[in-house]
Amino acid sequence: MSKRSEPSRGLPKDFSVAEKSCSLYEDIEYEQYWDDPAQARQDALEKRLISEMLPARGRRIIDVGCGYGRLAPVYIDRFDSVVLYDGSMSLLRHAREDIGERAVLVAGDVMNLPFRAASFDTLLTIRVLQHMTDLGGAIREMRRVLPRGGSFVFSYHNKRNARRVLAYPKTRQTADPFSLESAEVSPTLISHHPTRVAALLGDAGFTDAEYRGAVVVNGLAQLTEKFGRTEPSGLAWASFTGRHALAPWLVGRASAVGGGELAPGDSVEALFECPDCRGNVARSDESYRCGACGRSYPIVDGIADFRL
Ligand SMILES: [Zn+2]
Numbered sequence: 019m020s021k022r023s024e025p026s027r028g029l030p031k032d033f034s035v036a037e038k039s040c041s042l043y044e045d046i047e048y049e050q051y052w053d054d055p056a057q058a059r060q061d062a063l064e065k066r067l068i069s070e071m072l073p074a075r076g077r078r079i080i081d082v083g084c085g086y087g088r089l090a091p092v093y094i095d096r097f098d099s100v101v102l103y104d105g106s107m108s109l110l111r112h113a114r115e116d117i118g119e120r121a122v123l124v125a126g127d128v129m130n131l132p133f134r135a136a137s138f139d140t141l142l143t144i145r146v147l148q149h150m151t152d153l154g155g156a157i158r159e160m161r162r163v164l165p166r167g168g169s170f171v172f173s174y175h176n177k178r179n180a181r182r183v184l185a186y187p188k189t190r191q192t193a194d195p196f197s198l199e200s201a202e203v204s205p206t207l208i209s210h211h212p213t214r215v216a217a218l219l220g221d222a223g224f225t226d227a228e229y230r231g232a233v234v235v236n237g238l239a240q241l242t243e244k245f246g247r248t249e250p251s252g253l254a255w256a257s258f259t260g261r262h263a264l265a266p267w268l269v270g271r272a273s274a275v276g277g278g279e280l281a282p283g284d285s286v287e288a289l290f291e292c293p294d295c296r297g298n299v300a301r302s303d304e305s306y307r308c309g310a311c312g313r314s315y316p317i318v319d320g321i322a323d324f325r326l
Pocket of ligand 1: 292293294295296297308309310311312313
């Protein structure tokens with residue numbers, strides 16, 4: 019049990035790790051957050067950009083930090099197998115109500131994915147990296163479950179975005195947008211520098227990423243909506259604000275370089291691995307049990323709970 023008392027590197031520093039190591043959004047109404055008109059525009063733009071960046075077809079996708087399954091409609095029909103992965107049981111239960119048997123639901127930590135190497139041909143992780151104090155560790159762990167050529171589609175909060183850069187000389191109130199270290203803007207928002215993200219991606223074994231900026235100007239959006247505009251606001255400049263890293267939110271796509279082929283397996287179940295010792299796990303009734311360390315992981319409400 020020693021792992022439990024150590025601070026998880028994957029979570030914000032002032033978050034109560036001992037009590038809720040995996041449950042950043044436990045019991046909050048995360049879906050309601052997206053109902054506000056400005057957030058709804060951001061949601062529409064993100065979904066469109068993610069849809070364009072994900073492969074058109076694939077064998078297996080994992081959505082790391084899927085929440086209540088907000089993005090599932092974007093990819094669920096494109097892949098043979100879909101894994102929704104999150105730290106929050108309450109959000110996964112919510113996802114299960116909407117998505118049911120079409121996806122495998124798994125609870126666990128980002129830093130210890132309970133899967134064999136090269137289990138997925140696509141890994142999607144949106145609005146997750148801003149919680150990572152150990153960004154390099156998180157990226158390496160996600161790279162581990164991708165095969166050679168696997169797709170990594172992700173987003174992060176850009177520390178050097180245009181607004182920050184313009185405001186900085188006057189106020190100097192926020193972190194220096196040009197310094198490479200990550201900045202904790204709030205307990206749930208850690209902002210990363212594009213140059214550092216690029217270096218960590220390279221170190222982990224990814225190609226250079228291609229980016230789109232997810233930025234909506236709400237005043238402008240209200241005006242264009244009046245004229246019956248149908249495409250998501252912000253789409254027109256997403257390539258420009260992404261390529262030059264001007265947007266506060268960047269959606270990126272990179273490919274895994276080197277490593278093994280996609281792991282064989284007819285079911286997602288065959289890909290599970292003990293997140294504590296990396297031993298093989300076998301299913302017995304309502305749990306998975308590790309053959310090496312003996313640890314047991316329950317299946318609760320149809321959700322495999324691999325939280326440590
Ligand atoms: Zn084990």
